[in-house]
Amino acid sequence: TRTTRPQRLLRAVQKNATRNNPLSVISAIDDFCRHREWAMNVGDEKGFILDSVVNEVSPVTALELGAYCGYSAVRIARLLPPGACLITLEFNPDYAAIARQVIAWAGLEDKVQLVEGASGDWIPRMKEHFGIETFDFVFLDHWKDSYLPDTKLLEECGLLRKGTVLLADNVICPGAPDYLEYVRKSLSYESRFFKSHLEYTKAEDGLEKSVYLS
Ligand SMILES: O=C(NCCCCCn1ccc2cnccc21)c1cc(-c2ccc(F)cc2)cc(O)c1O
Ligand SMILES: [Mg+2]
Numbered sequence: 001t002r003t004t005r006p007q008r009l010l011r012a013v014q015k016n017a018t019r020n021n022p023l024s025v026i027s028a029i030d031d032f033c034r035h036r037e038w039a040m041n042v043g044d045e046k047g048f049i050l051d052s053v054v055n056e057v058s059p060v061t062a063l064e065l066g067a068y069c070g071y072s073a074v075r076i077a078r079l080l081p082p083g084a085c086l087i088t089l090e091f092n093p094d095y096a097a098i099a100r101q102v103i104a105w106a107g108l109e110d111k112v113q114l115v116e117g118a119s120g121d122w123i124p125r126m127k128e129h130f131g132i133e134t135f136d137f138v139f140l141d142h143w144k145d146s147y148l149p150d151t152k153l154l155e156e157c158g159l160l161r162k163g164t165v166l167l168a169d170n171v172i173c174p175g176a177p178d179y180l181e182y183v184r185k186s187l188s189y190e191s192r193f194f195k196s197h198l199e200y201t202k203a204e205d206g207l208e209k210s211v212y213l214s
Contacts, residue, residue: 001197003209004059004094005037005039006039006068006069006095006098007098008032008036008097009029009032009033009039009069009098009102010039010069010101010102011019012028012029012031012036013025013028013029013032013034013102013105014105015028015209016028016031016032017105017106017150018105019105020106020107021106021107022074022075022077022078022106022107022108022109023078024152025073025074025102025105026044026071026074026075028093029041029069029071029102029202030043030044032212033125033199033200038066038200038201039066039068039069039120040199041069041071041072041147041199042071042072042075042141042169042199043071043198043199043200044199045197045199046078046194046196046197046205046207047071047072047075047208048193048208049194049196050072050075050139050167051075051079051085052076053137053165053167053207053209054079054080054137055079055136056165057136057165058080058081058084059135059165060081060083060084060085060136061084061085061086061087061128061132061133061134061135061136061137062076062080062086062087062136062137062138062139063086063087063126063135063137063138063139063159064076064086064087064088064089064138064139064141065088065089065094065119065138065139065140065141065142065146065150065201066088066089066090066140066141066142066143066169067088067089067090067096067114068090068099068141069095069096069098069101069102069105070088070100070101070102070106071101071102072139072169073088073099073102073103073108073112073114073140074102074103074106074108074139074200075105075106076139077111077112077152078106078108079105080111082182084111084115084145085111085112085113086111086112087112087113087115087130087132088112088113088114088115088157088170089114089116089117089122089142089204090114090115090116090139091116091117091121091142093116093118095125096114096116097129099114100114100115100131106131106205111189112119113130113193115133119142119146119150119153120146120149120153121190123150123153123157123159124157126157126159126161127158127159132159132161133161134158134159134161134164135154135159135160135161135164136161136163136164136165137164137165137167138154138164138165138166138167139162139167139168139169139192140166140168140169140176140179141166141168141169141170142177144170144174144179145176145178146174147168147178147179148174148176148178148179148182149180151166151182151183155188155212160214161212161214162212162213162214163211163212164211164212165209165211165212166183166209166211166212167207167208167209167210168182168183168187168207168208169205169207170205171193171205171207171208172204172205172206173198173203173205175205176208179208180208183208187213188212188213188214189210189211189212190210190211190213191207191209191210191211192210193206193207193208193209194206194207194208194209
């Protein structure tokens, strides 16, 4: 096929969603993924849980690891208070190019900083590059075997503070067993599992919400 799935997803957004209307962008992507082609967005069911956690935290500084096509960046950024910002990290330049356009279609480019690169390279540079102290909220949705090392790196770099909320996608499917064991056993975290389903399917999945106690 000449076009990629992310390109077809973006075309569906440009065709079916209204500019500067984040909810219409979210709906256009969910419709595309449910009725045309499955794609690995957090989706509507887990997205509702993501929304509730973002509303509860109301973060001023937020980090997302794994932008893909920008779906969860739109879900998060639309709920941010004025002056707040989301930094989202994407390793794949093709995904990043699509995510930028999806975020722009939603009219949220002023609230989102999309950065291309690997978490291991970027996390140690977050403070000086973005002038931030700590993150209020972190959404983990990148390589599942990077969740644990990157969480430890965030701790070591002093990017977490008392009360920082980590929310991890896919802790059942594809799964992040070492991460789950760590946040559930560590005395530095208060962890809770939100049972759900793999986006657009009936397969078991869920989100793990972990509050850093320092
Ligand atoms: O793999 C997933 N996501 C990660 C994609 C690659 C991220 C790469 N990346 C981005 C930023 C970044 C920074 N540093 C290093 C690497 C980085 C994923 C997979 C499934 C899934 C797939 C098939 C299936 F049959 C069932 C489930 C569902 C999901 O919801 C997912 O999120
Ligand atoms: Mg995911």
